[in-house]
Amino acid sequence: MLESDSPAGALVLLAVSALVSVSWLKYRGLEYIIIHYRWIFVIFFLMPLSVVYDVFFYLRNWFIFTMNSAPEKHDEKVKDVQQQVVIDFIGSCSCRVVGILGLIMVFWF
Secondary structure, eight states, rough: OOTTTTTHHHHHHHHHHHHHHHHHHHHHOOHHHHHHHHHHHHIIIHHHHHHHHHHHHHHHHHHHHHHTTTTTHHHHHHHHHHHHHHHHHHHSSSEEEETTTTTEEEEEE
């Protein structure tokens, strides 16, 4: 007989428990687990997935921030947005846009 302390005994115990779990899952269905044992789904699936998601987007944002040199390009991006706003004002209404000392003034006709 297999000893419970031996690696083969532990492997057999793990295989039997996995087989029982899979057969019970087939009998009851995944929907039953998600509805009645929500904590299992949350602890073993959603929380690890959430951690992976957070780490991925943290590394992505860090990479984009360092490679695109965001602080150095800030003024350039602000001027681009200001230019887009002026073009949108001119194209969408019958008004006159005048820039004085960095301020945009709109005169309606």
